[in-house]
Amino acid sequence: GENVEQHPSTLSVQEGDSAVIKCTYSDSASNYFPWYKQELGKRPQLIIDIRSNVGEKKDQRIAVTLNKTAKHFSLHITETQPEDSAVYFCAASKAGGGADGLTFGKGTHLIIQP
Amino acid sequence: GAGVSQSPSNKVTEKGKDVELRCDPISGHTALYWYRQSLGQGLEFLIYFQGNSAPDKSGLPSDRFSAERTGGSVSTLTIQRTQQEDSAVYLCASSRTASNTEAFFGQGTRLTVV
Numbered sequence: 241g242e243n244v245e246q247h248p249s250t251l252s253v254q255e256g257d258s259a260v261i262k263c264t265y266s267d268s269a270s271n272y273f274p275w276y277k278q279e280l281g282k283r284p285q286l287i288i289d290i291r292s293n294v295g296e297k298k299d300q301r302i303a304v305t306l307n308k309t310a311k312h313f314s315l316h317i318t319e320t321q322p323e324d325s326a327v328y329f330c331a332a333s334k335a336g337g338g339a340d341g342l343t344f345g346k347g348t349h350l351i352i353q354p
Numbered sequence: 355g356a357g358v359s360q361s362p363s364n365k366v367t368e369k370g371k372d373v374e375l376r377c378d379p380i381s382g383h384t385a386l387y388w389y390r391q392s393l394g395q396g397l398e399f400l401i402y403f404q405g406n407s408a409p410d411k412s413g414l415p416s417d418r419f420s421a422e423r424t425g426g427s428v429s430t431l432t433i434q435r436t437q438q439e440d441s442a443v444y445l446c447a448s449s450r451t452a453s454n455t456e457a458f459f460g461q462g463t464r465l466t467v468v
Contacts, residue, residue: 241410272454283445283459284397291454329397333453340410341385341452346396 242267244332246345254353259320261348263330264312270332273306273313278327278347287328288315317350325352356380358460360446366466367436375431375463379448386429387447387457388421397445403429404452436467 243266253259265273274289290297290304290313297304301320306313317324330345359378367373379386388400399413403423414421418436423429433440443464449457 274456283461284447285459286456289456331457335453338409338452340399340413341387341402341404342447342449342457343399344389344397349394 241338241340242270242332242334242343244330244343244345246330246348248348249346250349250351252351252353253320255320255322257320259315259317259324259350261315261328261330261350262312263314263332263345264310265332265343266311267332267334267338268308268311269334269338271335272333273304274331274342275302275304275315276329276331276344278329280326284329320350320352322352322354325350358446358448358458360444360460360463362463363461364464364466366468369438369467370435372432372434373436373465375433375444375446375465377429377431377446377448377460379427379429379446380458381427383448383450383458384426385449385452385455385457386423387449388429388431389445389447390415390442391445391462392442400431400444402452433465436465438467441465441467 271292276284278284303316327347333342386403389397418434421431443462445462447457447459449455
């Protein structure tokens with residue numbers, strides 16, 4: 241099945257700085273890459289996603305880039321704010337779902353220092 | 355309902371007892387996922403249903419774990435002879451299809467085995 245690696249496991253940045261979280265995937269057939277944010281004690285929620293027919297997508301302060309050749313994708317958060325502190329998960333899936341459906345990375349704990 | 359619903363929200367059980375966790379997905383969602391999340395940890399994949407069938411059950415931690423889905427809707431995760439290491443939050447998610455669509459998470463069931 242698909243294997244998704246996520247780095248770093250913990251990321252601490254100063255408020256106002258940028259944060260970058262990186263993921264790699266193993267299955268070249270994967271074509272959908274969502275990112276989820278999980279605040280403390282809450283359920284994961286989708287913040288942005290990208291499909292394999294585009295290389296970059298932006299939504300205000302967050303952006304995701306995809307390199308299909310290298311099989312990696314990244315989440316970029318600019319002008320970080322305290323409310324960005326959370327655990328972020330990347331994921332990958334492919335048409336038909338395969339055996340696992342949606343495969344998640346192990347998560348990145350993002351800490352915004354005031 | 356408007357979202358994915360899980361019950362119970364909290365369950366405390368004695369070691370050795372059986373427990374059943376329930377997930378009501380969003381109506382019309384064909385894909386359903388079960389994950390386990392220990393405190394401060396990532397999302398451990400357990401099983402995924404496409405309709406009523408699970409393509410791969412190898413993610414279940416042991417033969418004490420089983421899951422079923424009937425009528426393409428409600429799913430139950432059963433843990434027999436619970437052990438303390440089963441203590442975790444069990445999250446269910448559903449999506450309209452198995453690929454390229456957002457997965458919506460339930461609030462989770464916090465299981466504590468004493």
